[in-house]
Amino acid sequence: MTSDKSFYEFISNGVPGPEQKVGADNAILPARKLAFSRFKELGLPTIKTEEWRYTNIQRYLKDAFTLAQEEQGTVTADQLKAASIPQLDSYRAVLVNGRLQADLSVLPSEGKITVSKLSDAAGNPQLQAWFDKHPHLQSQPFAALNAALFADGLFIEAGTNATLDKPLHIIHVYTASTNAFIQPRHLVILHKSATLEVIESAVGINDNAITFVNAVTEVVLEENAELWHYNIQNTVKNSRHIHNTSATQKADSRYHHFNFTLPSAELTRNNLSVALTGSNTETNLHGLYLATGTQHVDNHTFVDHLVPNCNSNELYKGVLLDDANGVFTGRIHVNVDAQKTNAFQQNNNLLMSEKANINSQPQLEIFADDVKCSHGFTVGRFSEEALFYLRSRGIGAEAAKSLLVNAFAFDITDQVHIPALQDFLAEKIRQYVAGAINN
Amino acid sequence: MLTIKNLHAEVDGKQILKGINLEIRKGEMHAIMGPNGSGKSSLSSVLAGRENYTVTQGEVIFEGKNLLDMSPEDRAREGLFMAFQYPVEIPGVSNLHFLKTALNEIRAYHSLPALESKEFLKLTKEKQQLVDFNANLMNRSLNEGFSGGEKKRNEVFQLAMLDPKLAILDETDSGLDIDALRIVAAGVNKLRSADKAFMVITHYQRLLEYIVPDFVHVLYNGQIVKTGTKELALELEEKGYDWLKEEVHQKESV
């Protein structure tokens, strides 16, 4: 399915529904059909849509794209190496254009943990119970479009008390040689007291064509489960990304989400939302975005306190260079019954050029009275005085800037519990600063 | 070691240094005094390479090289050190990591290998004792939340660690109580040697009782208006600066 001209037009009016699809995942066809009609009702956003005010999505969808459902690509060992994180000891699930490639992957053999193609698990009752059910996805057109027409993705299930000896690294490789619209979809379910560390990263190997990724990840944490979830956005410049991540947390569960947007895609829009449906939960949302050139990075987060005694803590930091544009919207909803809620939110930005720009806004909707909530927003420029101080001690301009950016990002990177990942991020920051100086 | 000739500099279009001439030789201790706003910090800033100052005339030769052509980091690597009047707080950069980076960049500039962690820690311990710098501050963020006195001691500690040829101390004594002043002065005296030089900027004669200068210069209105020996400092302590200001104005009107 290819749009001739504007994909926005095509997707709004011309795109055929999921009935066209036949295959292994027929068991979820009814859910797809529901999603498709939801998508038709919602329609694509415009800049008049409140949630998309600062991100003109029409602009990024005006090109022609192929709605890639069956595309297979090949990946060489070198390309795979480029996508890996040095020194990281992990299991590995390699997805090429959204499809799991068993031959390139090293999956855990732990019996209580399943990592499979989502299409292969379509008949699984757990999948049937949770697929596309997250309440926050219901109002999001791109999530509905994904549910209706996604190609494939991963189904990850960890049984009661299950755990892995090392993280699972999901590597997305995008190979399209002509403009492609790719929709991966994951469902991650951790049963009671299971724990898991998941790192997701993406690499594009073709900068001649535009890759548009519209991804959805649903996360379900049953009682006392704990998930460390790292999302590293580090693909080619010529790509555009919408990531929808929606988690449901039951009682006593812990969700640690990290989002790192590195200098790469021209558009990144992250919709991260967490519904707290059981009490005594802990939610930590950490974000770091480093943007250069004309990159546009938009983080929309939503923490939904539905029940009492839950703790959420959110810290997003951004460093913006050149003409980069940042958006942060942090929505916190505290239900009338959700007493003893602790909800904190902070967004700090460092603008390293005159033209870089940030729009940041908290959205607090607090209906309970016995709660502790706070939010804050700062935007600062690079301290010339600090830079001079470091240089006056013999530290070169580049190393000094790198020290300062690292220092700014420290409270985020310090929370990363995987040393190889910390090193990887430090190196990325170093490259970012070096690039900034050489420009 | 350092020759300053007819140095003029401005900041934000305002002329601050108006023809400074100064010669500092190896082994010498020079004190610079003068009323507030006369340009003492500006002089040290221009020497260290602070970018908002523009040199409009004159030259500075440091160890045979044109200092004004160098970046701030290269000046430091060539052996110039300035202890800041107002040290900067840098949250998130640990004191120790900062010093190690600085030391190793200076070493790399001189084609020396980076110090092993062990050697570095040994050096740190030794220099820390020299200025009685609180070891607990080492792992903290650079100057963050330090008291005024702790910041000044940290400057002298860095000076001891980096071991420059020429050290400029910009009012390192202000904000120190008498005990701290003695310790800092004793530290500086231990660092004095025949092949090093110091330029100590101070408001008070007090410091010069502990660090005895070879020369005392008075900076006023962007120029060195008087040079003498340590007795000049005593005279200034007694009489203040007004008599000097009058002398200068009389000269100007002639």
Ligand SMILES: Nc1ncnc2c1ncn2[C@@H]1O[C@H](COP(=O)(O)OP(=O)(O)O)[C@@H](O)[C@H]1O
């Ligand atoms: N950034 C600046 N812009 C304008 N004037 C400045 C700036 N920095 C210093 N000055 C001025 O330069 C003069 C000398 O200041 P300074 O060198 O700090 O003197 P001192 O250290 O002797 O007290 C003062 O009149 C001060 O106001």
Ligand SMILES: [Mg+2]
């Ligand atoms: Mg001063």
